[in-house]
Amino acid sequence: xxxxxxxxxxxxxxxxxxxxxxxxxxxxxxxxxxxxxxxxxxxxxxxxxxxxxxxxxxxxxxxxxxxxxxxxxxxxxxxxxxxxxxxxxxxxxxxxxxxxxxxxxxxxxxxxxxxxxxxxxxxxxxxxxxxxxxxxxxxxxxxxxxxxxxxxxxxxxxxxxxxxxxxxxxxxxxxxxxxxxxxxxxxxxxxxxxxxxxxxxxxxxxxxxxxxxxxxxxxxxxxxxxxxxxxxxxxxxxxxxxxxxxxxxxxxxxxxxxxxxxxxxxxxxxxxxxxxxxxxxxxxxxxxxxxxxxxxxxxxxxxxxxxxxxxxxxxxxxxxxxxxxxxxxxxxxxxxxxxxxxxxxxxxxxx
Numbered sequence: 001x002x003x004x005x006x007x008x009x010x011x012x013x014x015x016x017x018x019x020x021x022x023x024x025x026x027x028x029x030x031x032x033x034x035x036x037x038x039x040x041x042x043x044x045x046x047x048x049x050x051x052x053x054x055x056x057x058x059x060x061x062x063x064x065x066x067x068x069x070x071x072x073x074x075x076x077x078x079x080x081x082x083x084x085x086x087x088x089x090x091x092x093x094x095x096x097x098x099x100x101x102x103x104x105x106x107x108x109x110x111x112x113x114x115x116x117x118x119x120x121x122x123x124x125x126x127x128x129x130x131x132x133x134x135x136x137x138x139x140x141x142x143x144x145x146x147x148x149x150x151x152x153x154x155x156x157x158x159x160x161x162x163x164x165x166x167x168x169x170x171x172x173x174x175x176x177x178x179x180x181x182x183x184x185x186x187x188x189x190x191x192x193x194x195x196x197x198x199x200x201x202x203x204x205x206x207x208x209x210x211x212x213x214x215x216x217x218x219x220x221x222x223x224x225x226x227x228x229x230x231x232x233x234x235x236x237x238x239x240x241x242x243x244x245x246x247x248x249x250x251x252x253x254x255x256x257x258x259x260x261x262x263x264x265x266x267x268x269x270x271x272x273x274x275x276x277x278x279x280x281x282x283x284x285x286x287x288x289x290x291x292x293x294x295x296x297x298x299x300x301x302x303x304x305x306x307x308x309x310x311x312x313x314x315x316x317x318x319x320x321x322x323x324x325x326x327x328x329x330x331x332x333x334x335x336x337x338x339x340x341x342x343x344x345x346x347x348x349x350x351x
Contacts, residue, residue, distance in 0.1 A: 052299035057082075059190040065089075074119070082097070164318065310327070
């Protein structure tokens, strides 16, 4: 076992012990207490540094901002990505950032945890039900009420998408805050949203036009993903050949490259590379469709507002699928390249 794995195991064990020492209720609807009628300051706890997980906080922020105009929202997160993601969110007041490598910056790590006691909150929320550090930070915060987001399953017919990592917390908070009907699905959950500005979108268009013909619409593909979620070069060779056959006459095909600057189609298509996630999102937002495996960039594409077809074979699409607009998940264990092309054709013809 590597030193990194040992350190991570120790960190998780410490978090479990601390969570047990602090304690948290098993039923998180706070029975016998009234939910707050008005919120002026809220803390959302999601101490995870992954791009996709931080993007999936945006629907909850949108929900609170719409229901409680003027409410100030603080975020307790890991790393600096939220500074970029929530750049255009004036409702987000303070972003409390844990260092990504806690044992390398132990003094700062402890100081950030203690800073949760600095302000008084009307409500502290653990965004992800299964997060031990999220529960611990929610308990540690100075808050009049705390919501740990541990409410169990909801009926799918009333709460479509309740299993989803972005939608479930919104439904649960609606129930806690006393929505009529328990916050059932008559009101759609807000989508992931970067709130790209007009200037950012115009810049994305200029970048895209520098790579492909402005005379045609563009299909963006992302051929990378982490670990077992990453499809093989052989799989992408077949998929890309079918995509060219079906779309190349009417659409550009632009590959969005990962930070590793690798391509599973060996750079056969025009390839766009950037480390600026808002620019990447602005380029994808100008596309007619984004196709890629479950990844942080797939969620970034969703947050850009582009239609997304997410490819799933390992992770659960009920939890991580792109949603909103014409977006959908495709199970590649049961759907081959021809079925994927049919789904692409459907989305392109619907727009």
